[in-house]
Amino acid sequence: xxxxxxxxxxxxxxxxxxxxxxxxxxxxxxxxxxxxxxxxxxxxxxxxxxxxxxxxxxxxxxxxxxxxxxxxxxxxxxxxxxxxxxxxxxxxxxxxxxxxxxxxxxxxxxxxxxxxxxxxxxxxxxxxxxxxxxxxxxxxxxxxxxxxxxxxxxxxxxxxxxxxxxxxxxxxxxxxxxxxxxxxxxxxxxxxxxxxxxxxxxxxxxxxxxxxxxxxxxxxxxxxxxxxxxxxxxxxxxxxxxxxxxxxxxxxxxxxxxxxxxxxxxxxxxxxxxxxxxxxxxxxxxxxxxxxxxxxxxxxxxxxxxxxxxxxxxxxxxxxxxxxxxxxxxxxxxxxxxxxxxxxxxxxxxxxxxxxxxxxxxxxxxxxxxxxxxxxxxxxxxxxxxxx
Amino acid sequence: xxxxxxxxxxxxxxxxxxxxxxxxxxxxxxxxxxxxxxxxxxxxxxxxxxxxxxxxxxxxxxxxxxxxxxxxxxxxxxxxxxxxxxxxxxxxxxxxxxxxxxxxxxxxxxxxxxxxxxxxxxxxxxxxxxxxxxxxxxxxxxxxxxxxxxxxxxxxxxxxxxxxxxxxxxxxxxxxxxxxxxxxxxxxxxxxxxxxxxxxxxxxxxxxxxxxxxxxxxxxxxxxxxxxxxxxxxxxxxxxxxxxxxxxxxxxxxxxxxxxxxxxxxxxxxxxxxxxxxxxxxxxxxxxxxxxxxxxxxxxxxxxxxxxxxxxxxxxxxxxxxxxxxxxxxxxxxxxxxxxxxxxxxxxxxxxxxxxxxxxxxxxxxxxxxxxxxxxxxxxxxxxxxxxxxxxxxxxxxxxxx
Numbered sequence: 001x002x003x004x005x006x007x008x009x010x011x012x013x014x015x016x017x018x019x020x021x022x023x024x025x026x027x028x029x030x031x032x033x034x035x036x037x038x039x040x041x042x043x044x045x046x047x048x049x050x051x052x053x054x055x056x057x058x059x060x061x062x063x064x065x066x067x068x069x070x071x072x073x074x075x076x077x078x079x080x081x082x083x084x085x086x087x088x089x090x091x092x093x094x095x096x097x098x099x100x101x102x103x104x105x106x107x108x109x110x111x112x113x114x115x116x117x118x119x120x121x122x123x124x125x126x127x128x129x130x131x132x133x134x135x136x137x138x139x140x141x142x143x144x145x146x147x148x149x150x151x152x153x154x155x156x157x158x159x160x161x162x163x164x165x166x167x168x169x170x171x172x173x174x175x176x177x178x179x180x181x182x183x184x185x186x187x188x189x190x191x192x193x194x195x196x197x198x199x200x201x202x203x204x205x206x207x208x209x210x211x212x213x214x215x216x217x218x219x220x221x222x223x224x225x226x227x228x229x230x231x232x233x234x235x236x237x238x239x240x241x242x243x244x245x246x247x248x249x250x251x252x253x254x255x256x257x258x259x260x261x262x263x264x265x266x267x268x269x270x271x272x273x274x275x276x277x278x279x280x281x282x283x284x285x286x287x288x289x290x291x292x293x294x295x296x297x298x299x300x301x302x303x304x305x306x307x308x309x310x311x312x313x314x315x316x317x318x319x320x321x322x323x324x325x326x327x328x329x330x331x332x333x334x335x336x337x338x339x340x341x342x343x344x345x346x347x348x349x350x351x352x353x354x355x356x357x358x359x360x361x362x363x364x365x366x367x368x369x370x371x372x373x374x375x376x377x378x379x380x381x382x383x384x385x386x387x388x
Numbered sequence: 389x390x391x392x393x394x395x396x397x398x399x400x401x402x403x404x405x406x407x408x409x410x411x412x413x414x415x416x417x418x419x420x421x422x423x424x425x426x427x428x429x430x431x432x433x434x435x436x437x438x439x440x441x442x443x444x445x446x447x448x449x450x451x452x453x454x455x456x457x458x459x460x461x462x463x464x465x466x467x468x469x470x471x472x473x474x475x476x477x478x479x480x481x482x483x484x485x486x487x488x489x490x491x492x493x494x495x496x497x498x499x500x501x502x503x504x505x506x507x508x509x510x511x512x513x514x515x516x517x518x519x520x521x522x523x524x525x526x527x528x529x530x531x532x533x534x535x536x537x538x539x540x541x542x543x544x545x546x547x548x549x550x551x552x553x554x555x556x557x558x559x560x561x562x563x564x565x566x567x568x569x570x571x572x573x574x575x576x577x578x579x580x581x582x583x584x585x586x587x588x589x590x591x592x593x594x595x596x597x598x599x600x601x602x603x604x605x606x607x608x609x610x611x612x613x614x615x616x617x618x619x620x621x622x623x624x625x626x627x628x629x630x631x632x633x634x635x636x637x638x639x640x641x642x643x644x645x646x647x648x649x650x651x652x653x654x655x656x657x658x659x660x661x662x663x664x665x666x667x668x669x670x671x672x673x674x675x676x677x678x679x680x681x682x683x684x685x686x687x688x689x690x691x692x693x694x695x696x697x698x699x700x701x702x703x704x705x706x707x708x709x710x711x712x713x714x715x716x717x718x719x720x721x722x723x724x725x726x727x728x729x730x731x732x733x734x735x736x737x738x739x740x741x742x743x744x745x746x747x748x749x750x751x752x753x754x755x756x757x758x759x760x761x762x763x764x765x766x767x768x769x770x771x772x773x774x775x776x777x778x779x780x781x782x783x784x785x786x787x788x789x790x
Contacts, residue, residue, distance in 0.1 A: 073742055075760075077472060077732055104532055107508045111739035113534075114707025118743050129531035131544075132504055132511060136551050139529070142544035146531075149540060305508075307515050307527045336472050338735075342512035345468035346519060 007225040010218055011199045014206040018254075021061035022093045024209050028055060035098040035158065037124065040085060040109065041250065042273035043300070044101050044128055045147060045293045047283065050212070051162045051170040052154040057097070058208030059085045060274050062252065066091050067366040073115050079336045080365035081250060082108045089120045099124030099157065101150070105305040106339050124157045126150060134298055135308035143294040151290065167289040175282040177212040180219045182279050185269075187226060189324065192241055192266040194229050198257040200267070205274055242381045245321050246270035247347070248332035248340060249303075252365055256332060259374050265381060268324035271317070272332075277301045304339030313343060314350035321356055328357035328384050330377070335364050357384045397605070397625045404621060405607065412495045415440035421498035421559075424517065426510045427610050428680070428701050429503040429528065430549065430694040432576055435614045436569035437556040442495045443611045444517075445510075447483065448476030451491040452655035452764030460486050461765065475733045475764035477513035484520060499523050499559065501552075505530040505704040507736045526555055530699045534706035537699070545695045566690070572614040573685045573693075582622035583609045584682040589629055590673035591721050593646065594638035596629050599672035600662040601639070603653045609681040644669035645785055648718045648726040651677045651737045652763050664775070668782045674721040676702050676713060703736055711744055715752060725785045728758040732768050755788050757781035 017024045028036060035054040039046065049056040066087035067080050073090075074083050088094060100122050104110045113127045129146055131139040155161055181204060188195040203222075207215045242265045251257060251272050260267060270276045283289075283296040301320075302313045317329060329351055333340045344360060351358045359380040361373055416422050423439040425431050434441045451457050452475065461478040463486035465471055469478055483494045500523055502514035511527060518525030528548050531541050553564045586605075589597045605625055612618035632638070647665065649672040654661060665672060680701055686693035702713050718726060728745055730738045745758045759777050762768040 075730060075732075075735075075738055075742075078735060078739060107735040108739065110508070110532055111707075111736060115740050115743060118707065118747075127532060127534055129541075131531070132508075132529045133527045133548075136548070138544055138547040138551055141547065142531075142540065145540040145544070149538070304512070307511055307525070307529075338473060338509055339512055341470045341473055342477075342509075342516055346516060348468060 007194075007222060007229070010222045010225070011202070013218065014199070014202045017206040017209050018061045018202045021209055022063075022088075024061075025057065025094070025096050028057075028210070029096045036096060037099040037101060037154075038094055038097045039101045040082075040103065040112075042103065042105060042278075042303075042305075043130055043297060044103050045150070045297075046208075047167065047170040047174050047289075047293060048147065048151050048154060048162070049101070050173070051167040052151075052158045053160060054098070054154070054158060055211060056208075058205075058274075059088075059094070059100075060205055060208050060250075062365050063088055063091075063093065064253065064366040066093070067364075073119055074112070077336055078108050079106075079334050081252065081334055081337075082112050084365040086112060086116060086120075089116065094120075094122075097122055099126070101126045101128050103128040103130055105130060106337070108336075108338075124153075126153055130297070130305075132306055133308050134306045140294055140298065143297060144290050147290045147293050164289055168285070171283045171289060171292065172285060173212050173216075175285065177207060177216045177219075178279040178282055180216055180223070181207060184219060184223065184226075185276060185279065187230070189243070189266060189268050191226075191230060192261075192264075194226055196257075197260040197265070197267050198254065201251055201254070201257055201275060204276075204278055208274070208278070240264070241266040242328075242384070242386070243268040243324065243326045244381075245317065245324060245326040245329045246272060246275065246332055247317055247329055248272060249334055249337055250274045251332060252334065252363055253367060256361075256363070256373055256377075259377055262374075263378060263381060265377070268326040269320050271301045271303060271313075271320075273303070277303070304337075304343045314347050317347065317351065318354055318356065321351075328359070328380070330380065331358065331360040333360060333362050335362050359383075395601070395605075395625075395628060397621070397628050400621065400624055401605065401607070404617060408611065408617075409492060409495070412440055412442055416495065416498075422495050424497040424500045424502075424514065426502050426506060426514065428505045428698050428703070429501050430698050432569060432572040432614045432685075432690075432694060433549070433552060433556070434501060435572045436565055437560055438562065438565075438568075439499070439556075439560070441611075442497070444480045444494055444513075445476055446607055446611050447491070447494050448479045448764060449607070449655055451479045451483075452476075453658065454491045455656040455766065456490040457656065457764040458767055459488065459490065462486075471765070471767070472732070474507070474509040474513070475762055477509050479764065480513060481516065481520075484517075497521055497523050500525045501528070502526070503528040503530055503698060505699055505701055507703070507734065509734075524555075524559070526552060528552065528698075530704055532706065533700060533704055533709075535709065537696075541699070542692075542695060545699050546691055549691050549695065569690055570687055573687055573690055575616060575619055576614045576683070577685050577687075579609055579613050579615075579618035579622055580681060580683045580685075582619065582626055584679075586622060586626055586629060587674070587678060587682065589633075590646075590671070592633070593722075594641055594643035595646075595671060595673060596632040596638055598639045598662075599649050599675050599678060600653065600658055602675075602678040603655075603658060606678060606681070613681065640666055640669055640671050642669055643671050645724040645789070646671055646673045646721055648673070648714065648721065648723045649675045650714060650726065650728045650741070651675055652729070652731060652734065653677075654729070654761050654769065655764055656766050657761075657769065664778055668785075670725075670782070670785070672727065673723065674717045676710070676717065679717065707740055707744075710740075711747060714744070715748060718748075718752060718754065723754065724789060725754050725781065726752075726756040727781075728756060729763075730758055730760045732760070732762040733764060755781060755784040 069087035
């Protein structure tokens with residue numbers, strides 16, 4: 001089979017998983033008798049779930065029509081990401097899950113567990129309580145303790161002990177998966193004509209919805225195909241793209257990536273929980289594994305949920321812009337996302353003062369695929385000189 | 389604004405509030421750092437370190453009660469802070485940018501202290517303030533206590549208090565004074581005891597004092613807790629309430645219903661709501677909000693006791709605990725019905741109320757009402773919708789009592 005066709009087939013596989021997460025969970029359930037534990041974005045240590053013998057599944061692929069189902073339980077002025085997740089649960093989309101972990105990263109995630117337990121309980125439910133200050137020694141001690149607490153709860157639920165060597169093996173598996181995705185991301189930023197925004201981000205998202213072993217294998221296969229095409233393309237001359245850095249919580253709705261692809265824009269990086277930030281750094285493979293998991297958490301790209309380093313968020317974004325040679329920054333903010341909305345004015349001003357063009361679009365999970373987004377994004381890239 | 393008419397203490401309140409601001413200005417002039425603090429921050433430590441604590445949340449309430457929150461918020465909105473953010477935060481930020489001062493000025497901080505036990509909005513607001521004013525920002529991070537407080541969380545917060553003491557010693561250049569801390573905590577205990585006794589008077593029928601009065605007289609327990617000021621103020625208020633009881637002066641002499649109000653009031657509509665209830669001889673008598681400051685500290689274990697009180701506060705608790713606490717207050721105050729306020733400015737208080745409404749109804753058999761609005765911003769206040777909701781609620785209340 002020619003390389004291009006084969007790659008297309010692999011993309012289609014990833015895309016199908018993201019397009020129908022409910023079917024994907026059903027498929028997974030059929031493949032074995034393991035338990036599936038869902039997690040809500042972001043920063044849940046999946047390695048712990050995996051080492052406990054369960055399959056972690058991210059609640060990251062969303063069905064926008066489910067948002068309204070949560071209305072009797074959640075105010076319409078709370079973020080549509082959580083409303084959609086709860087709505088999908090109410091619809092029965094996650095009935096095959098054995099458990100759910102919700103990290104407290106904002107006021108909405110802090111409150112939604114109580115509601116969820118009330119209206120759609122699972123056998124195992126946990127609030128993962130991440131520290132919000134991240135610069136002082138107390139935060140590290142506490143997070144290691146919190147990882148230990150979650151580990152103990154998982155052990156109790158799974159009726160087994162998680163050994164250090166099992167946890168280290170899971171860490172290696174997840175690190176490897178992240179590293180192959182980073183390699184792909186790098187190829188995507190250089191050759192978006194081979195690996196589009198939509199395909200790249202679906203690859204990242206699908207990694208949260210399937211066994212990592214399988215995902216890594218599929219990437220290896222894809223890599224072989226793409227390598228061949230990179231060689232073929234070398235002589236063909238590359239099409240010019242506008243390079244943008246993205247910032248926000250999640251790249252929702254996915255139509256934004258299609259707009260990027262249509263306008264020859266390449267995402268050069270991001271701090272999305274469902275994007276590059278998910279794969280940006282690894283867990284150290286030496287030392288005590290819980291401490292190593294905590295180490296990764298403190299080294300992740302700063303986001304609005306955490307104080308201390310979030311003061312450095314502007315610096316972090318500026319550094320990424322420089323490293324990726326991005327032409328500007330597009331903020332993709334979910335309506336009613338308070339942490340992002342609080343950070344935005346100062347980030348905007350800091351970037352502008354540094355001479356980095358930037359623009360903000362406000363999205364909702366259930367907003368209709370949109371001409372509005374297209375117009376805003378088009379106007380922004382026109383303002384920075386269009387395709388270079 | 390007076391909810392129950394002609395409290396003598398009201399003029400004392402106004403006078404003391406003005407003096408409080410002047411003291412802050414004077415402190416700044418003398419080189420005493422002004423420290424912004426949040427309502428559930430262990431302020432006793434800040435007093436003991438010799439700083440002048442200042443509560444921007446009080447400013448938020450004051451500006452809302454003066455019905456000018458939208459004007460000050462507009463200054464923040466122009467800078468890109470969206471109207472769906474907490475209105476206190478918008479007003480606090482708006483004050484920094486606004487040229488008008490319809491409710492006075494916020495004292496500029498020299499250092500910013502925040503506890504996120506109440507919410508994440510405070511964390512983000514104070515973090516932004518720290519950056520805007522270019523002053524240190526210190527966060528006491530208080531993880532949610534879903535059921536019972538764990539050793540892990542308690543240890544984490546005690547450790548953070550030690551970090552706070554280290555920070556303060558470095559910041560002030562002075563060794564932390566634990567004897568002074570004991571004095572401050574004693575004063576907090578005394579003020580909290582008096583506040584609790586005052587709140588409990590609302591359980592009498594008829595009562596000389598209700599929830600809306602408590603909202604008016606709340607600022608001293610929030611802002612002056614740990615000082616003689618708060619103790620003196622509540623002694624005066626309690627004395628006046630006892631005189632009222634002796635003279636048979638009540639909020640509603642023919643009080644018919646007692647109601648539970650959850651949680652914070654709609655500040656610009658304090659009088660409006662009070663009248664709405666009064667027309668039907670109903671008095672709001674209890675709320676988790678006003679009871680939040682009814683603390684008791686243990687002088688033998690000062691730091692642990694501060695941790696216990698400030699982190700186990702109801703707003704930092706899980707769904708079922710908070711639900712039970714509401715019902716306990718309803719029983720203690722023998723209420724006939726309940727009001728739940730789905731406050732756009734406050735997700736930690738509002739989210740979950742839709743289901744809690746039904747659960748409370750089922751567990752207590754009491755009639756209730758739930759309404760949508762914002763604690764400060766009248767742009768989200770639909771008077772006709774609320775009147776209609778309450779008319780139906782009062783009908784059910786009446787039906788129930790018959």
